[in-house]
Amino acid sequence: xxFGNTHNNFKLNFKVEEEYxxxxxxxxxxxxxxxxxxxxxxxxxxxxxxxTLDDVIQTGVDNPxxxxxxxxxxxxxxEESYEVFKDLLDPIISDxxxxxxxxxxxxxxLNFENLKGGDDLDPNYVLSSRVRTGRSIKGYTLPPHNSxxxxxxxxxxxxxxxNTLDGxxxxxxxxxxxxxxxxxxxLIADHFLFDKPVSPLLLGAGMARDWPDARGIWHNDAKxxxxxxxxxxxxxxxxMEKGGNMKEVFRRFCVGLKRIEETFKKHNxxxxxxxxxxxxxxxxxxxxxxxxxxVHVKLPKLSTHPKFEEILTRLRLQKRGTGGVDTASVGGxxxxxxxxxxxxxxxxxxxxxxxxxxxxxxxxxxxxxxxxIDGMIPAQK
Amino acid sequence: MAxxxxxxxxxxxxxGILSLIGAGSLTAGFLLNREHVTAGAQARRVYxxxxxxxxxxxxxxxxxxxxTPAIYAKLxxxxxxxxxSLDQAIQTGVDNPxxxxxxxxxxxxxxEESYEVFADLLDPVIxxxxxxxxxxxMTHPTDLDSSKLTSGNFDERYVLSSRVRTGRSIRGLSLPPACTRAERREVERVVVDALAxxxxxxxxxxxxxxxxxxxxxxxLIDDHFLFDKPVSPLLTCSGMARDWPDARGIWHNNTKxxxxxxxxxxxxxxxxMEKGGNMKRVFDRFCTGLKEVERxxxxxxxxxxxNxxxxxxxxxxxxxxxxxxxxVHVNxxxxxxxxxxTKILDNLRLQKRGTGGVDTAAVGSxxDISNLDRLGQSEVQLVQTVVDGxxxxxxxxxxxxxxxxIKIPPPFKK
Numbered sequence: 001x002x003f004g005n006t007h008n009n010f011k012l013n014f015k016v017e018e019e020y021x022x023x024x025x026x027x028x029x030x031x032x033x034x035x036x037x038x039x040x041x042x043x044x045x046x047x048x049x050x051x052t053l054d055d056v057i058q059t060g061v062d063n064p065x066x067x068x069x070x071x072x073x074x075x076x077x078x079e080e081s082y083e084v085f086k087d088l089l090d091p092i093i094s095d096x097x098x099x100x101x102x103x104x105x106x107x108x109x110l111n112f113e114n115l116k117g118g119d120d121l122d123p124n125y126v127l128s129s130r131v132r133t134g135r136s137i138k139g140y141t142l143p144p145h146n147s148x149x150x151x152x153x154x155x156x157x158x159x160x161x162x163n164t165l166d167g168x169x170x171x172x173x174x175x176x177x178x179x180x181x182x183x184x185x186x187l188i189a190d191h192f193l194f195d196k197p198v199s200p201l202l203l204g205a206g207m208a209r210d211w212p213d214a215r216g217i218w219h220n221d222a223k224x225x226x227x228x229x230x231x232x233x234x235x236x237x238x239x240m241e242k243g244g245n246m247k248e249v250f251r252r253f254c255v256g257l258k259r260i261e262e263t264f265k266k267h268n269x270x271x272x273x274x275x276x277x278x279x280x281x282x283x284x285x286x287x288x289x290x291x292x293x294x295v296h297v298k299l300p301k302l303s304t305h306p307k308f309e310e311i312l313t314r315l316r317l318q319k320r321g322t323g324g325v326d327t328a329s330v331g332g333x334x335x336x337x338x339x340x341x342x343x344x345x346x347x348x349x350x351x352x353x354x355x356x357x358x359x360x361x362x363x364x365x366x367x368x369x370x371x372x373i374d375g376m377i378p379a380q381k
Numbered sequence: 382m383a384x385x386x387x388x389x390x391x392x393x394x395x396x397g398i399l400s401l402i403g404a405g406s407l408t409a410g411f412l413l414n415r416e417h418v419t420a421g422a423q424a425r426r427v428y429x430x431x432x433x434x435x436x437x438x439x440x441x442x443x444x445x446x447x448x449t450p451a452i453y454a455k456l457x458x459x460x461x462x463x464x465x466s467l468d469q470a471i472q473t474g475v476d477n478p479x480x481x482x483x484x485x486x487x488x489x490x491x492x493e494e495s496y497e498v499f500a501d502l503l504d505p506v507i508x509x510x511x512x513x514x515x516x517x518x519m520t521h522p523t524d525l526d527s528s529k530l531t532s533g534n535f536d537e538r539y540v541l542s543s544r545v546r547t548g549r550s551i552r553g554l555s556l557p558p559a560c561t562r563a564e565r566r567e568v569e570r571v572v573v574d575a576l577a578x579x580x581x582x583x584x585x586x587x588x589x590x591x592x593x594x595x596x597x598x599x600x601l602i603d604d605h606f607l608f609d610k611p612v613s614p615l616l617t618c619s620g621m622a623r624d625w626p627d628a629r630g631i632w633h634n635n636t637k638x639x640x641x642x643x644x645x646x647x648x649x650x651x652x653x654m655e656k657g658g659n660m661k662r663v664f665d666r667f668c669t670g671l672k673e674v675e676r677x678x679x680x681x682x683x684x685x686x687x688n689x690x691x692x693x694x695x696x697x698x699x700x701x702x703x704x705x706x707x708x709v710h711v712n713x714x715x716x717x718x719x720x721x722x723t724k725i726l727d728n729l730r731l732q733k734r735g736t737g738g739v740d741t742a743a744v745g746s747x748x749d750i751s752n753l754d755r756l757g758q759s760e761v762q763l764v765q766t767v768v769d770g771x772x773x774x775x776x777x778x779x780x781x782x783x784x785x786x787i788k789i790p791p792p793f794k795k
Contacts (some may be wrong), residue, residue, distance in 0.1 A: 007463060007465065007559070008464075008466035009464065010463045010464050010561070011561045011563070014561060014563035014564070015563070018562070018563030018566060019561060019562050019563045020562075021562060021627070022591065022624075022627050060622060061623070061624050062622070062623060062624065062625065147433055147468070148432075148433050148434075148435060149425070149427065149428030149429075149430065149432035149433040150427065150428065152432065153428070153432075158768060177436065177439075202616070208476070209472060209475070209476060209618075210435060210472075210475050210476065211476060213435070213436050341744075
């Protein structure tokens, strides 16, 4: 919360035992890692902007989690959180990102030409293709922590940058608090409009404060490139279209991102990035590429095959319902996307989606013909 | 503000705080530290007040009505000694623009000192919410002498149940929007400790939300006693649901007529209730119980937050003064359909709610009828208002049953 650290200093008057949260019934990454000793060690620390340990963990304390789904349970309030609270965040990052070590380096590759194939996914099965990521603007604190003044400055700068885009990227910004009813209807019909978060995971981190002040949606005229401003991250950048041409979606994604980044750099506010964590975002689960590349694909037979989950795991993919995270599939149509974010590049991750989905569509076709797919099941990637 | 600190430093409450701290060098310094973390010590302010001023153009709550850019600029860099700030106090009102018909308060206090440090905003908010009560010039009467109540037995053919509730805060500990886990646990310890000393018909048991068994939970639900994590964004946006259910719990006496909520929206909510229309007995028990709890915490060096300007200090400015809501569930099938019903209630200084409490609808023709006011009149006065008012409503109902006409009473005069 953007209120300075005087309240945290006051807390230091109480013993560690008195302040240490009760995590006995919790199941999230933060609860697994935060021992009383670690709490004692980190509780008097703060980032230069005043973000404290309790700020980092509040969402995880308030949301004990689910026996089957392991949430992260903490957020960053600024770029420096990942340094100041390293002792807590490094083990969480390692747990969440398949053993990623504090000494590992992350590879960034936004050269769309390095993607092989991806323009030939069968549109009879692949209904739509989408790639999204997030970007944080250096020099500003993140949504859990920023003040109204800061959030508005992020909006101003972002809109300025986006308005310089031309050609296929030429577009318009729709601020949430000034939208007309007609504009709102259209954005809902386009499936573009984002709403105030309702998930207690997000609310517990303070990122919905002052809604809808300085929040908005920008999209290009062709409605294939979309940017969310000040939702869970400073920016969420989305490239999407109907059908299976992931190659084109990824091209537009990479080109658009680079154009936006150039404009921000000119204003001396580039994106938060470092060679260890890649792109720095609010939730530790989105570090690295912050990329989720996915398709909506019809797999009615394969999805009921006993080996479906295992196939997904081996391909390093995850399934979601067509409403996005925490929704169920409708009519055998699944959202299939990359599971990884950190430790592999953008090209690597989209390649896994392209290759994996291609294989699963082949499997679906085989199952339609009543043939077995056992010989097609891949080795663990 | 100096007055409150004087009381804190001189009371035996020091003993409680010292035992909380434990470590040697910090002990002596604790109370001094509180003085050093003074108002005005904000750690980070990058933008001017004008860039931070919230957009309240679509808002309809008391905070939005009174928070001008000038007042915001004046108060934004201040903090209470514990470090609670204006932005924190108003966050719930910024996040919840309100309803055109229902004007919410739109801000909370994080500690006792909030009402002093942010007086430039809170005083006009209090004045609007409490019918013109001006904290700068008026004093609030406290009177818990229930023997003064007259005619407190209702006709039970109409009144199904009677209830009186209030809240109490423990001086020296921050309020739910701001309290640390340690402070919240200390509130629980202090109150549970005191309640263990209650005897006779007040003797009871504490049920911690964290350690409750399934069976205990079911019983408390069946008794309509169990409170759950708040879902209203008015409450959650102020931060009072943090760390749920840590240090929250319910205490009730063995006869299930005296009930205390710990660390929900306030440090404590105290409730006296029973089926039927014996409001007199309910109020007797309420006053006796409250005084007994106060005596027990004072034995240990603690006291309730109270001052003569604002009465009992609670989290929400709407609950200042007495913090008292005295009410009945009453069946008024004919009167509730009469077009004059609302006006009659208004003139009697009463409000109606559904039988589920605030923001619920009535079931059939049974209403929850209670006092509108909280601040500026004493507990005895407010409960008397409810007693006289409900008796009047029952009288109207009886008249309508006999086909007689009813009168709208003159507007209530204190």
